[in-house]
Amino acid sequence: MGVKCRENLGGKIIYRCDTCNTYLTHRGYLVSTRFASANGPFWLFKKVVNIHYDNAMSRNMVTGRHIVRYIYCKGCSAKLGWFYEMAFLNGQEYKEGCKILEVALIREETDDMPETPFGKHILSSV
Numbered sequence: 001m002g003v004k005c006r007e008n009l010g011g012k013i014i015y016r017c018d019t020c021n022t023y024l025t026h027r028g029y030l031v032s033t034r035f036a037s038a039n040g041p042f043w044l045f046k047k048v049v050n051i052h053y054d055n056a057m058s059r060n061m062v063t064g065r066h067i068v069r070y071i072y073c074k075g076c077s078a079k080l081g082w083f084y085e086m087a088f089l090n091g092q093e094y095k096e097g098c099k100i101l102e103v104a105l106i107r108e109e110t111d112d113m114p115e116t117p118f119g120k121h122i123l124s125s126v
């Protein structure tokens with residue numbers, strides 16, 4: 001195991017892996033919140049960091065055939081959603097290169113809480 005090197009894109013409203021707290025993306029990269037599946041809502045982001053990609057595969061969706069890859073959190077390996085590598089129908093190209101995250105698996109955080117030397121966890125546990 002080497003030193004864990006994680007990317008951070010900054011942002012005022014950020015999204016972390018709900019399981020292991022790994023930084024994933026921020027509100028500025030949010031493209032659409034109009035996705036849903038049997039598991040609940042999914043959000044589409046232009047950029048997500050600290051993830052692993054699975055092999056590319058073809059999936060037939062409501063919006064046509066797509067080449068996608070499942071994406072996993074680098075910190076805890078939880079499956080977070082998928083990456084749209086290619087879309088075949090006109091009008092769906094905006095999704096290419098975007099990642100979709102299952103909302104139930106991510107946590108929204110804002111930086112408007114006062115900074116303390118101990119962090120938020122200590123504050124809530126005293």
Ligand SMILES: [Zn+2]
Pocket residue numbers: 017018019020021022073074075076077078
């Ligand atoms: Zn994680």
